[in-house]
Amino acid sequence: MSKFQKLEFYAQQRPYELLPFKFDRLNDDEYVITNMAGEFLVIPVPMLEPIISKTLPLSSELIPTLRSKQFIRFTNEQAPLQLLALKIRTRLSRLAEFTNLHIFVVTLRCDHSCPYCQVSRQSESKGEFDMTTEMADKSLDFVFRSPNSAIKIEFQGGEPLLNFEMVRYVVLEAKKRNVKEGRDLQFVIATTLSLLTDDVLDFCKQHNIVLSSSLDGPLDLHNANRPRPGRDSHQRFEEGLQKARAALGYDQVSALMTTTDKSLPRARDIIDEYLRLGFDGIFLRTLSPYGFAIKTKKFMSYDTERWLEFYKEGLQYIIELNKSDIRFVEQYSSLVLTKMLTSGDPGFVDLMNPAGAGIAAIVFNYDGSVYASDESRMLAEMGDHTFRLGNILEHSYEEIILSDQLLDALENSFTLSAPMCSDCAFEPYCGAEPVYHHAIHKDVVARKPESSFCKRNMAIFKHLIELMGSDEQTKRIFMGWANRC
Amino acid sequence: MACSHTLIFDERLYDAQVLQKAAYRSINTLTVDIISEEGRFICVLSLNIGLDEPAFLSAIQEFKKDVLDYQLRHRLAVETQPIKNLILGLAFSKTGLISE
Numbered sequence: 001m002s003k004f005q006k007l008e009f010y011a012q013q014r015p016y017e018l019l020p021f022k023f024d025r026l027n028d029d030e031y032v033i034t035n036m037a038g039e040f041l042v043i044p045v046p047m048l049e050p051i052i053s054k055t056l057p058l059s060s061e062l063i064p065t066l067r068s069k070q071f072i073r074f075t076n077e078q079a080p081l082q083l084l085a086l087k088i089r090t091r092l093s094r095l096a097e098f099t100n101l102h103i104f105v106v107t108l109r110c111d112h113s114c115p116y117c118q119v120s121r122q123s124e125s126k127g128e129f130d131m132t133t134e135m136a137d138k139s140l141d142f143v144f145r146s147p148n149s150a151i152k153i154e155f156q157g158g159e160p161l162l163n164f165e166m167v168r169y170v171v172l173e174a175k176k177r178n179v180k181e182g183r184d185l186q187f188v189i190a191t192t193l194s195l196l197t198d199d200v201l202d203f204c205k206q207h208n209i210v211l212s213s214s215l216d217g218p219l220d221l222h223n224a225n226r227p228r229p230g231r232d233s234h235q236r237f238e239e240g241l242q243k244a245r246a247a248l249g250y251d252q253v254s255a256l257m258t259t260t261d262k263s264l265p266r267a268r269d270i271i272d273e274y275l276r277l278g279f280d281g282i283f284l285r286t287l288s289p290y291g292f293a294i295k296t297k298k299f300m301s302y303d304t305e306r307w308l309e310f311y312k313e314g315l316q317y318i319i320e321l322n323k324s325d326i327r328f329v330e331q332y333s334s335l336v337l338t339k340m341l342t343s344g345d346p347g348f349v350d351l352m353n354p355a356g357a358g359i360a361a362i363v364f365n366y367d368g369s370v371y372a373s374d375e376s377r378m379l380a381e382m383g384d385h386t387f388r389l390g391n392i393l394e395h396s397y398e399e400i401i402l403s404d405q406l407l408d409a410l411e412n413s414f415t416l417s418a419p420m421c422s423d424c425a426f427e428p429y430c431g432a433e434p435v436y437h438h439a440i441h442k443d444v445v446a447r448k449p450e451s452s453f454c455k456r457n458m459a460i461f462k463h464l465i466e467l468m469g470s471d472e473q474t475k476r477i478f479m480g481w482a483n484r485c
Numbered sequence: 486m487a488c489s490h491t492l493i494f495d496e497r498l499y500d501a502q503v504l505q506k507a508a509y510r511s512i513n514t515l516t517v518d519i520i521s522e523e524g525r526f527i528c529v530l531s532l533n534i535g536l537d538e539p540a541f542l543s544a545i546q547e548f549k550k551d552v553l554d555y556q557l558r559h560r561l562a563v564e565t566q567p568i569k570n571l572i573l574g575l576a577f578s579k580t581g582l583i584s585e
Contacts, residue, residue, distance in 0.1 A: 081575060085572050449509070
C-alpha cells in the first residue's frame with residue numbers, strides 16, 4: 001500500500017472556486033480580467049491558465065488579490081456572492097429611477113454656422129423651427145410622468161436663447177407644477193453665450209439655471225471651427241463667460257469642445273485655453289456622425305487612430321499638470337474611471353447598457369416629435385426617423401415609452417448578448433450605443449470589429465489601465481477623478 | 486493575388502462556437518470558412534480585399550491566439566454559469582422591481 005495519496009487527490013481538494021469573470025489581452029505580456037461588478041486586475045499572460053485551471057499555488061501572491069476583488073472564493077464562502085450582488089445592484093440602480101434628463105429643443109435656429117453642426121441648425125429668421133406652447137405643455141406632462149425623483153430639463157437648439165420666451169415659459173411652468181410634485185428639479189441651457197443679455201442672466205440667477213457652452217480652443221481655432229457673422233464667436237464666448245460667472249457663480253458655466261481636423265495638432269493649446277479661462281476640466285470629444293458633420297464631410301476628416309493620438313497627447317499633458325499640483329480633469333476619462341474604480345455608474349448615455357436612449361434621456365423636438373436621444377433627433381434631421389418614438393401632441397406616455405422603436409433598440413443592442421461584447425472584458429465599462437451604430441452601420445448592433453466606437457473605447461480602456469499600472473502617482477490622480485464629490 | 490491559409494483543429498480539443506467567435510472577431514481582416522470533417526475542424530482563412538500579406542500573417546497569428554482565448558473563455562463560462570445565475574438572482578431579488 002502506498003504511503004502517500006496520489007497528487008490528483010490533493011489537486012481535487014484545492015479550496016478555491018472560480019467566480020464569473022472575463023478576460024482580454026491588454027498587451028503582449030498581460031491580460032486584464034474583469035468581473036460582473038467591473039472590478040479589474042492585470043495579470044501576466046502565463047498566470048491566466050493556472051488561475052482558471054485552479055492550479056495556482058495557494059502561496060501565490062495573486063490569491064489574496066483575486067479573492068478580495070471577487071474573482072475567486074474559498075469553498076462555501078457566501079460573502080463574495082453577496083458583495084458581487086450588492087455591487088451589481090448599485091451599478092444598475094439608475095435603471096429603477098428611469099428617465100432623468102429631458103431635453104427640450106426649443107428652436108433649431110442658430111446664429112452660428114458650424115460646419116460640424118450635428119443638429120443641422122437653421123438660420124435665425126425661420127420661426128417655423130420653434131417649439132410651441134402646446135408642445136411644451138404636453139412635454140411637461142410627459143416629464144412629470146417619469147418616476148425619477150431628480151429631473152433635469154436641458155434646453156437645446158440651435159441656440160435656445162433665440163427662443164428665450166419658450167425657455168422662460170417652460171421653467172416657470174415646470175416650477176409651478178413642481179410645487180405639488182416636489183422633485184429635485186434642475187435646469188440647464190446649452191448656449192454659445194453669444195446672445196447672452198442681462199435679462200437672460202437675471203432669469204437664470206432667479207431660477208438657478210446652469211449654462212453649458214462650447215469652447216473649441218484658442219481664439220483662432222475656435223473662430224475657425226465655429227463661424228458666425230462678425231467672426232467673433234470666441235470674443236462673445238469669453239465676454240459671456242465673464243458675465244455669466246459674475247451673475248450666476250463661477251462654477252455655474254461649463255464648456256464642451258469638439259475635435260476637428262484643425263484641433264488635432266493642438267491638444268496642448270486647447271487645454272491651455274481652458275486653463276486660461278479658469279475651467280477645471282475638459283471633455284476631449286470626437287466628432288459625431290450626424291448632421292452637417294456628415295454633409296460637409298467633417299466627420300471623415302480624421303480617423304479613430306488619429307483622434308486617439310490627440311486624446312493620449314492631451315491626457316498625458318493633463319496628467320503632467322496634475323503632477324505639478326494643477327488640478328484639472330479629462331472628463332471622458334473621469335467617466336470611464338468612475339466605472340472602473342467604483343461601483344457607481346455616472347449615467348453617461350454613450351456608456352450605458354442597456355442603452356441610455358429613452359430611459360436615461362429623452363428629447364422633445366421643436367416640431368413635437370419625441371426622440372430616444374439627442375443623437376436620434378440629429379439623425380432625424382438627416383431624414384432617418386428610426387428612433388422617433390412618437391409625437392407629443394398625438395401619443396401618450398405609455399405609447400412612447402413602450403414603443404417598438406425604443407424597446408427593440410434597447411433589447412437588440414444589449415451588450416451582454418451582443419456578439420463579441422458578451423465575451424469582452426471591457427463590457428462593464430462600455431455602452432450599447434444603438435443610435436451611433438445605426439447611423440454608421442445601419443444596424444443597432446453592427447459588427448463590432450468594424451466599429452470605430454468599439455475601437456476607440458477599447459483603446460481608451462486599455463490606455464487608462466496601462467497608465468494606472470505603470471505609475472502609482474497617475475493611479476492616485478485617477479482615483480481622485482473617479483471619486484469626485 | 487488572393488491570400489489563403491488553412492488551419493486544422495481537433496474537435497476533441499476545440500468547440501465549434503469557439504472557432505466561430507474567433508472568426509467573428511477577425512472579421513475586419515479575414516473571412517473564415519469552417520468545415521467539420523472526420524473529427525477535425527478545417528478553417529480556411531482568406532484575407533479581406535485591400536489588405537497586404539504582412540497584414541494577413543499578423544491576422545493569422547491573432548486568429549490562433551483568439552482561438553486559444555475563446556476556448557479558455559468557454560471553459561470558464563461553462564464552469565461559472567450556475568454561480569453567475571445565483572449572483573444575478575441575489576442582485577435582482579433586492580431591487581424592489583419584482584413584487585413579492
